[in-house]
Amino acid sequence: MTDPDRVYRLLEGTPAPGCVLYWMQRDQRVSDNWALLFAQEKALETGRSLRVVFCLTPGFIGAAMRQYDFMLKGLQQVESTLSRMGILFELITGNPGEMIPDYIKSIHAGILVSDFNPLRICMQWKKMVMDAINISFFEVDAHNILPCRAISGKSEYAAFTFRKKVEKELSRYLTEIPPVIPRSPSLAGMTIPIDWKGIQDDLQVDRDIAPVDWILPGEEAAEAGLAAFIENGLDGYAANLNDPGKRGQSGLSPWLHFGQLSAQRVALEVQRADADPASKAVFLEELIVRRELADNFCLYNPAYDLPGGFQPWALKTLEKHRDDPREYCYSVEQFRDAATHDDLWNAAQHDLVLHGRMHGFMRMYWAKKILEWTPSAEEAMAVALYLNDRYQLDGRDPSGYAGIAWSIGGTHDRPWGERDVFGMIRYMNYKGCQRKFDVQQYISTIKN
Numbered sequence: 198m199t200d201p202d203r204v205y206r207l208l209e210g211t212p213a214p215g216c217v218l219y220w221m222q223r224d225q226r227v228s229d230n231w232a233l234l235f236a237q238e239k240a241l242e243t244g245r246s247l248r249v250v251f252c253l254t255p256g257f258i259g260a261a262m263r264q265y266d267f268m269l270k271g272l273q274q275v276e277s278t279l280s281r282m283g284i285l286f287e288l289i290t291g292n293p294g295e296m297i298p299d300y301i302k303s304i305h306a307g308i309l310v311s312d313f314n315p316l317r318i319c320m321q322w323k324k325m326v327m328d329a330i331n332i333s334f335f336e337v338d339a340h341n342i343l344p345c346r347a348i349s350g351k352s353e354y355a356a357f358t359f360r361k362k363v364e365k366e367l368s369r370y371l372t373e374i375p376p377v378i379p380r381s382p383s384l385a386g387m388t389i390p391i392d393w394k395g396i397q398d399d400l401q402v403d404r405d406i407a408p409v410d411w412i413l414p415g416e417e418a419a420e421a422g423l424a425a426f427i428e429n430g431l432d433g434y435a436a437n438l439n440d441p442g443k444r445g446q447s448g449l450s451p452w453l454h455f456g457q458l459s460a461q462r463v464a465l466e467v468q469r470a471d472a473d474p475a476s477k478a479v480f481l482e483e484l485i486v487r488r489e490l491a492d493n494f495c496l497y498n499p500a501y502d503l504p505g506g507f508q509p510w511a512l513k514t515l516e517k518h519r520d521d522p523r524e525y526c527y528s529v530e531q532f533r534d535a536a537t538h539d540d541l542w543n544a545a546q547h548d549l550v551l552h553g554r555m556h557g558f559m560r561m562y563w564a565k566k567i568l569e570w571t572p573s574a575e576e577a578m579a580v581a582l583y584l585n586d587r588y589q590l591d592g593r594d595p596s597g598y599a600g601i602a603w604s605i606g607g608t609h610d611r612p613w614g615e616r617d618v619f620g621m622i623r624y625m626n627y628k629g630c631q632r633k634f635d636v637q638q639y640i641s642t643i644k645n
């Protein structure tokens with residue numbers, strides 16, 4: 198049974214006959230999906246049928262073919278898994294705020310369920326849908342282990358304030374997740390054919406940013422990726438995490454971002470794993486505290502992608518240093534083409550453009566150097582977000598917005614010693630990286 202804390206009633210609505218519709222958005226998987234499970238509970242409880250729809254928007258915050266390809270291949274697997282279960286899946290295209298109300302009318306849905314996403318555009322779509330329908334509309338947080346709206350009613354100041362809440366409530370929410378129940382076998386195989394190739398061919402997106410081949414899309418690959426990480430990468434995670442040359446991270450973020458993998462499943466498997474306790478603790482801190490803090494940041498800060506979302510102390514110190522001379526200043530094209538004087542930064546940027554990824558430690562260095570080498574924090578934010586959202590396979594994610602705000606605007610961080618350009622924002626430099634890891638070895642891993 199879905200914990201009531203996961204469920205947020207967006208619209209009371211008037212009782213209406215008709216199916217339960219799960220409008221799948223962020224959590225693009227069948228297994229371990231609380232929104233799908235809740236929709237099924239509602240269907241069984243009220244004797245209704247269950248359908249699932251995904252509304253494909255022609256453009257999404259700068260996403261290119263790289264990200265669309267990964268998502269569509271994952272959705273294709275969702276369709277075939279649901280079809281084997283006798284649950285109808287449809288894909289429609291257009292602005293969800295306009296398309297979903299029309300779709301509800303056309304199939305005579307009586308209850309609407311969706312998942313949770315704190316990003317502005319996704320909240321706007323839901324608002325448009327709420328204004329246009331009069332049936333019950335529920336939002337279920339299937340992305341966070343600790344439901345974002347329930348765990349904290351405000352913007353958390355930093356990880357230490359949020360961690361206390363996580364520690365107190367984790368055992369309540371980190372429970373086993375039941376399977377989806379296949380519907381009547383007579384319905385199995387019932388599908389409305391989807392022309393996946395036609396949909397992909399029609400997309401008006403940047404095709405020069407091509408799909409990547411180091412990771413496979415979809416739930417099956419995600420489960421295999423998790424198993425491989427637990428088997429080969431979890432032991433030693435704590436020791437290797439901050440050495441980019443060792444590639445000691447899990448590599449799970451694209452699957453988590455597209456909702457092809459449940460963070461709750463990851464946490465359960467990691468807890469059970471026979472691995473060194475320090476690594477398990479460090480990994481769970483990243484997966485739970487840092488990732489879910491990012492959702493909290495975006496939910497309660499409408500300016501999550503602008504300097505206006507920074508803390509007052511950060512705005513003040515950046516303003517004080519606004520006119521400091523910059524030793525280097527690059528255009529967005531120079532950044533994009535990795536044409537800076539810094540071979541370490543350029544290597545990270547190459548990884549981003551070529552492979553749609555960047556090591557977590559390098560993401561911090563990368564964004565801080567953009568602050569150092571642009572005329573203002575406003576421009577630094579714009580450049581970092583543009584590159585991150587266009588090229589990262591896991592871009593356009595709350596963790597990206599929080600990570601960039603942390604690097605450039607001290608969000609969830611504290612004031613440090615004052616210096617040029619950065620003011621009291623934490624500084625990182627090349628020499629510091631050389632002390633921490635073998636810079637040339639990291640650079641060589643990108644070139645190969």
Ligand SMILES: Cc1cc2nc3c(=O)[nH]c(=O)nc-3n(C[C@H](O)[C@H](O)[C@H](O)COP(=O)(O)OP(=O)(O)OC[C@H]3O[C@@H](n4cnc5c(N)ncnc54)[C@H](O)[C@@H]3O)c2cc1C
Binds near residue numbers: 449484
């Ligand atoms: C400037 C900058 C930009 C970033 N952009 C993105 C982005 O676009 N998309 C994105 O998903 N993450 C982003 N991050 C957060 C983090 O760097 C990535 O989630 C992580 O590197 C992904 O690799 P992994 O899955 O191998 O992580 P692991 O180290 O294996 O961690 C496991 C999981 O924990 C979560 N996690 C780890 N570090 C963080 C963090 N600092 N903040 C929030 N969650 C975290 C992620 O879900 C990750 O998959 C950014 C961080 C910074 C500083």
